Amino acid sequence: MEINSYLFVYCYMFNMIPRTYQDLDNSCTENNHCVLPCHCTTSCNNGLCSGSGQCQSRWFGPRCQYNDLAKANDATVVLPQRNASINLHDNNDDTCEYNVSDVTVTWQTNYPLTWIRLITNKLDYFPNVRIRYKTNVSDTDFTSCKQQKLQLATDSTFDVWCQDKVNVMALKIEGKFASLCSLYISGGRNFAYGQKAVLLSNYEENEKVYNLSEAVDGDIDRFRFKRGTNLSITLSQPVVMTRVLLYHHVVLFNEWPGLLSLELFNKSDSPWFRYSTHTMEDGTIRTYVILTPATTQTGRVSIKANHPSILFPLTEVEAYGECPQGYWGLLCVNKCPEVCTSDCHVENGQCTSFCFGYSDPPECLTACSNDQWGVNCLQTCPKKCLHSSCDSYSGHCDQGCLGHSNPPVCDLECIKGAYGKNCSSTCSSKCINSECDHVTGFCLKCPDGYKGNNCEIKKFIMEMNSFGIGFAVCCGIVALVVLALTLSKTVLVQWRPRPKFISVYDETKIQEEKCHRYEQITKTVQPNEEVNDGYETSVFTMSQLKDNSHDLTDSPSEYEYINVR
Known part of the structure; x- marks a missing residue:
């Protein structure tokens, strides 16, 4: 069965991970290996460094189990405009670099990119970290990580994952850090350590199975050679494997006449990856590295040799990788909580509380709107971006x-005379010195006699000569006269006499007196004989009027009554 896969193979003329440390925990014995090796500067107690011990160089993380690629022998760490970056990889989280904008790491060979750990002593705000990489050192530009997530481990430690599943030769970490104390780049943990390892042999008539625990005991110099063709290592839990390291005995390996092949089996024990290679001619090379695609979970590793007549040459096998999605812990046996079943922190199982370019942790499925970016989309795109639109990860326009x-960074303001999108528009020629606002294009100053955003409106200006002065004085006098007349009219209206006010009672009494007088007149002029009509009743002689005039003297006339009302 032939399986095609993408991989890289590299050989080293040195031990990539030196064994100068104590390989076993204090509680371990020769016949009862611990699940985890000890990578402390002092002894280990249940995996923890005792006393004032700390992780050995090239190791970090929980129980010092993660291999640090930032300290690989061929790694170079560079800080811009600084002579050294020793504080970032001195295994001391208390020594720091300050005001760091980006860090670049390069290697001579390819390494799998999974996640990095950054430690700071001033986490006043959450920096918007951006991971960029090169898969080949000759690449002109860095490529931005497309699937990036952020996880907070402690109040000063955060991990940045890149899930693009790539092997890289250069890495750039961008962000504005008030302080940066340590940088770790995960090379995974060795899942082959202490696992079940057997060597199958068909050299003799009856096939034999040898227990070859020395091949996974963490010591490349301790071995027990047997004749065999297939070394099989079964993992306690399927993991996502990224690279396999094969350590060999120099003399025996050079005598190997045939092929050596590596096979990876999934959790159903079906092969999904195979790579074969000829033996190496250089006897000084002790480590053979095979980078495997991080696409499928691996449950078993098999190394086959096609020549059974001599001793199996390998002294140690290391298989590095990460927990599969949905699991956490050093053994990858803990399931993530129900609220984030597919994504939790590998060390403590906590749900992701931060998303890069997304607004809905822990799922991180809802992308930022065009005018937002950064962690949980909490930052607003700069006003210097056209339409206030920017990249949801970097904040670049x-x-x-x-x-x-200068898009997409946009940190160079337009020169004099230019404005607008990418400074492609020219200021109006009517602006003084052709100077205008670099955003709107409005003139900063207009020539005398002009106004408006583009100095397009001509002002009306009266020349202040003798005529102008006289005209202004006359206008002032006329205005004063009009004002005086208006005030005089107002005063006269306010002081005009008003009619006398008569109460309702007085008016009623006047009406009664009038009626009484009228009765008297009627009785006086009415004859004793019967009156035929109203007209005759109302006729009386002038002499009668004169005789009765004294009765009307005191009563107000109709005209007077009307005036009173």
């Missing part, structure tokens, strides 16, 4: 600059 000339 993705549709061009507004008032600036």
Whole structure:
């Protein structure tokens, strides 16, 4: 069965991971190996460094179990405009670099990129970290990680994952750090250590199975050679494997006449990856590294040799990788909580509380709107971005600059005379010195006699000569006269006499007196004989009027009554 896969193979003329440390925990014995090796500068107690011990160089993380690629022999760590970056990889989290904007790491060979750990002593705000990489050192530009997530381990430690599943030769970590004390790049943990290892042999008539625990005991110099063709290592839990390291005996390996092949089996024990290679001619090379694609969970590792007549040459096998999605812990046996079944922190199982370019942790499925970016989309795109639109990860302007000339960074303001999108527009010639606002294009100053955003409106200006002065004085006098007349009219209206007010009672009494007088007149002029009609009743002689005039003297006339009302 032939399986095609993408991989890299590299050989080293040195031990990639030196065994100068104590390999076994204090509680372990020769016949009862611990699940985890000890990588402390002092002894280990249940996997923890005793006393003032700390992780050995090239190891970090929980129980010092993660291999640090930032301290690989061929790694170079560079801080811009600084002579050294020793504080970032001195295994001391208390020594720091300050005001760091980015860090670049390069290697001479390819390594799998999974996640990095950053430690700071000033986590006043959460920096917007961005991972970029090169798969080949000759690449012109860095590629931004497309699937990035952020996890907070402690109040000063956060992990940044890149899930693009790539092997890289250069890595750039961008962000504004008030302080950066340590940088670790995970090379995974060795899942082959202490697992079940057997050597199958068909050299003799009856096939034999040898227990070959020395091949996974963490010591490349301790071995027990047997004749065999297939070394099989069964893992206690399927993991996502990223690289396999094969250590061999120099003399025996050079005598190997045939092929050596590596096979990986999934959790159903079906092969999913195979790679074969000829033996190496250089006897000084002790480590053979095979980078495997991190696409399928591996439950078993098999190394086959096609020549059974001599001793099996390998002294140690290491298989590095990460927990599969949905599991956490050093043994990858703990399941993530129900609220984040597919994604939790590998060390403590906590749900992801931060998303890069997404707003809904822990799922991180809802992308930021065009005008937002960063962790949980909490940052607003800069005003210097056209339409206030920016990349949801980096905050860089993705549709061009507004008032600036160098997209996508947009940190160079337009020169004099230019404005607008990427400074491609020219200020109005009517502006003084052709100077205008670098964003709107409005003139900063207009020539005398002009106004408006673009100095397009001509002002009306009266020349202040003798005529102008006289005209202004006359206008002032006329205005004063009009004002005086208006005030006089107002005063006269306010002081005009008003009619006398008569109460309702007085008016009623006047009406009664009038009626009484009228009765008297009627009785006086009415004859004793019967009156035929109203007209005759109302006729009387002038002499009668004169005789009765004294009765009307005191009563007000109709005209007077009307005036009173």
